[in-house]
Amino acid sequence: MLRPGLPRDSARFVEDRRPGSFHLAYRDDAGGVVSCVTFVPEDLDGMPAWRFRGMATDEARRGEGLGSQVLKAGLVTVAARGGGLVWCNARVSALDFYRRHGFTERGDVFDIPGIGPHVILTRHVD
Known part of the structure; x- marks a missing residue:
């Protein structure tokens, strides 16, 4: 669900197994993952930070608040x-979602080949 039309391995990242990384998922009643996110300790511009990636929600379940739930659980x-x-x-197409969760843009839009336009977003968590 993260990268429709691409091989499953395209959604696996080296950072997934980095010490401190954690993965969150919302599962349906049958145990299938319908929303997920991974958080990784990864500096940004030399500052200690947490990067999240691999955030996705099954297209058929979007709008139910599942992505919000896994993102909020990650921030907690x-x-x-x-x-x-x-x-x-x-993804530029998801900016409104992230803005609703307190994230702001940092820098210009850039293209990730084969995936599309993106922008770096940041937020502080206390």
Whole structure:
């Protein structure tokens, strides 16, 4: 669901197994993942930070608040681990979602080949 039309392995990242990384998912009644996100300790411009990536919600379940739930749970976990700067490379098409959760744009839009236009978003978590 993260990268429709691309191989499943395109949604696996080296950082997934980095110490401190954590993965969150919302599962349906049958146990299938319908929304997910991964948080990774990863500096931004030399500042200690948490990057989240691999955030996705099944297209058929969008609008139910599931993405909001996994994102909020991730931010709570980051806060419990000391908080700080949280950032991501966000699809331009998802900007309104992230703005509703307190994220702001940093820098210009850039293209990730094969995936589309993105922008860096940041937010502080206490």
